Amino acid sequence: MKTRATFLRYAIKWLTLFLVLVIAPLGLAIIGHTEEYRGFWVEFGVALGFIGLAMMGLQFVLTARYSGIGAPFGLDELLQFHANAGYFAWGFIMGHFIILFLADSEFLKFLDPTVNLPRTLALSGAIIAITALIITTYWREKLNIFYEWWRASHGLLALFVVFVGTVHIMQVSFYVSEIWQQVLWVTMSVAAIGMLVHNRVWRPYQMKKRPxxxxxxxxxxxxxxxxxxxxxxxxxxxxxxxxxxxxxxxxxxxxxxxxxxxxxxxxxxxxxxxxxxxxxxxxxxxxxxxxxxxxxxxxxxGNFTLESSTSQHNAFIIGGIGVTPAMSMLRTLRDRGDQREVTVIYGTPSKELTPFYDEFRELSAELNLNVVHVLEEPDDSWDGETGFIDEDIMKRHLYDKISSSEFFICGPAPMMDVVEGTLNDWGVPVYRLHSERFNIA
Known part of the structure; x- marks a missing residue:
C-alpha cells in the first residue's frame, strides 16, 4: 500500500520545482542590476510580468506529455493543474499591465499606436490572445467550439503570447541588459516553442512509423x-x-x-x-x-492503475463510460489469474444501458470480485441498488473495508464529487484515493 510519506514527497518535490522555475526569472533579473529603484508599485507590476511569462513558458512543459513529468499524479491531473496555472498566468500578465498603467501613466505609451505602432499591435494582440485562451478554454462547450479547432488555436495563441512577451522583455531591457540574460530568456522561449514542435510534429512523425x-x-x-x-x-x-x-x-x-x-x-x-x-x-x-x-x-x-497497489482490497466506484479503465484492470486480473479482492460499484441509467453487464457476471465467477450495480431507472423486476451512488450505498458495501482498501473513482463529475467527499469524510487518506476525470481535452 502506498504511504503518506511517499505521496507527500512527490507532491512537495514537483510543487517546489514548479515554484522555483516560476520565481527564478526574478532572481536572474536582479543579478548585476544597477538601475535606480522606481517605486514599489512599478517594481511589483514588473515582477508580475516576469512571473506570468515564466508560467506561460512552463505551460508548454506541462502539456508536453513527458511520462516523467508530474509523476505519480498522472497526465489527467497534470492537465488539470495546467488549466488552473493558465488562469493564474493570465492574472499575473493582466496585473502587470494594469498596475503599471495605474502606477505611472507614462507606461500607457506602450499601447499608444502614435508612439510605436508595431509595439502597440504586438502587446495588444498578446493581451487579446491570452484572454482568448482563457475564454475559449473555460467556455469551449458553451461557445460550441470544436475540440480540434480549439486545440490548434490554443497552442498557436500561447506561442504568440510567449514570443511577444520575450521580444517585449528584450526591447525594454531594464532588467535584462546583460547579454547572458538576453540569451537565457531567448533560450527558455525557444525551449518552450521546441516542446510544442516536438508534441505536434515530431511525435506524429514517429507515430506514422507505427500504424x-x-x-x-x-x-x-x-x-x-x-x-x-x-x-x-x-x-x-x-x-x-x-x-x-x-x-x-x-x-x-x-x-x-x-x-x-x-x-x-x-x-x-x-x-x-x-x-x-x-x-x-x-x-x-x-x-x-x-x-x-x-x-x-x-x-x-496515466497513473490510474492497480500496478502499485498492494492493498488487501481495491474498490472501483464508477459511473457510465467511466467503466473503461475498470474493465481494462479486471480483464488484466483475469488474464493473469490474479485473485486479489475487488469491489465494483457501478452506476448506470438502466440495465439496458449498462456496458459489459453480462461480462461483469462472467468476471465475478472468475475473479474474487463483487459487483454492485446501481440503476437510476430499473424495471419492476430489479431487486438491487437504485438511484444514484451516494453515501448510504457506499456504506452498505464498503464501510467495513475502509482501512484495508484503495479507492478508484471514475465517472460523471457530480458522482465523483459525492464519492470523493464521502471518502474524505470517512478519513480515507489522499494517497489511497485515485480519481480520473474524463475532461482533460
Missing amino acids: WEIVSVTEEVDGTWSVELEPVGHDGMNFIAGQFIWITVGDSPFSLQQHPFTISSSAEQKNIQLTIKELGDFTAEVGELEIGTTAFLEGPY
Missing part, C-alpha cells in the same frame, strides 16, 4: 461502441491496465483530429480496444468507422 488498423466496431449498448485496433507491422503497445491513449483516425497522424480515450482491453492482449460513448464531435460518428481504417495511437499515459 494501427481498425478490425472491429461493436455496439455494446445504445450509443456506446467498442473499437478494436490491431498493430500493423509492429509489436503493438505495452501499457498498464487503466491507462489511456490519444488516437488519430485517418491516413496521416498530422491531423487536428486527436482524441484521448482510456483503453478498455486487457494489458495481456496484443490488440487494443477502446470503448467510446457518443457525446458529440468525433464520438458522434464512432459507430460509422469502417473496418480496415488506419489509425495512429500515442501513449500510453
Whole structure:
C-alpha cells in the first residue's frame, strides 16, 4: 500500500520545482542590476510580468506529455493543474499591465499606436490572445467550439503570447541588459516553442512509423461502441491496465483530429480496444468507422492503475463510460489469474444501458470480485441498488473495508464529487484515493 510519506514527497518535490522555475526569472533579473529603484508599485507590476511569462513558458512543459513529468499524479491531473496555472498566468500578465498603467501613466505609451505602432499591435494582440485562451478554454462547450479547432488555436495563441512577451522583455531591457540574460530568456522561449514542435510534429512523425488498423466496431449498448485496433507491422503497445491513449483516425497522424480515450482491453492482449460513448464531435460518428481504417495511437499515459497497489482490497466506484479503465484492470486480473479482492460499484441509467453487464457476471465467477450495480431507472423486476451512488450505498458495501482498501473513482463529475467527499469524510487518506476525470481535452 502506498504511504503518506511517499505521496507527500512527490507532491512537495514537483510543487517546489514548479515554484522555483516560476520565481527564478526574478532572481536572474536582479543579478548585476544597477538601475535606480522606481517605486514599489512599478517594481511589483514588473515582477508580475516576469512571473506570468515564466508560467506561460512552463505551460508548454506541462502539456508536453513527458511520462516523467508530474509523476505519480498522472497526465489527467497534470492537465488539470495546467488549466488552473493558465488562469493564474493570465492574472499575473493582466496585473502587470494594469498596475503599471495605474502606477505611472507614462507606461500607457506602450499601447499608444502614435508612439510605436508595431509595439502597440504586438502587446495588444498578446493581451487579446491570452484572454482568448482563457475564454475559449473555460467556455469551449458553451461557445460550441470544436475540440480540434480549439486545440490548434490554443497552442498557436500561447506561442504568440510567449514570443511577444520575450521580444517585449528584450526591447525594454531594464532588467535584462546583460547579454547572458538576453540569451537565457531567448533560450527558455525557444525551449518552450521546441516542446510544442516536438508534441505536434515530431511525435506524429514517429507515430506514422507505427500504424494501427481498425478490425472491429461493436455496439455494446445504445450509443456506446467498442473499437478494436490491431498493430500493423509492429509489436503493438505495452501499457498498464487503466491507462489511456490519444488516437488519430485517418491516413496521416498530422491531423487536428486527436482524441484521448482510456483503453478498455486487457494489458495481456496484443490488440487494443477502446470503448467510446457518443457525446458529440468525433464520438458522434464512432459507430460509422469502417473496418480496415488506419489509425495512429500515442501513449500510453496515466497513473490510474492497480500496478502499485498492494492493498488487501481495491474498490472501483464508477459511473457510465467511466467503466473503461475498470474493465481494462479486471480483464488484466483475469488474464493473469490474479485473485486479489475487488469491489465494483457501478452506476448506470438502466440495465439496458449498462456496458459489459453480462461480462461483469462472467468476471465475478472468475475473479474474487463483487459487483454492485446501481440503476437510476430499473424495471419492476430489479431487486438491487437504485438511484444514484451516494453515501448510504457506499456504506452498505464498503464501510467495513475502509482501512484495508484503495479507492478508484471514475465517472460523471457530480458522482465523483459525492464519492470523493464521502471518502474524505470517512478519513480515507489522499494517497489511497485515485480519481480520473474524463475532461482533460
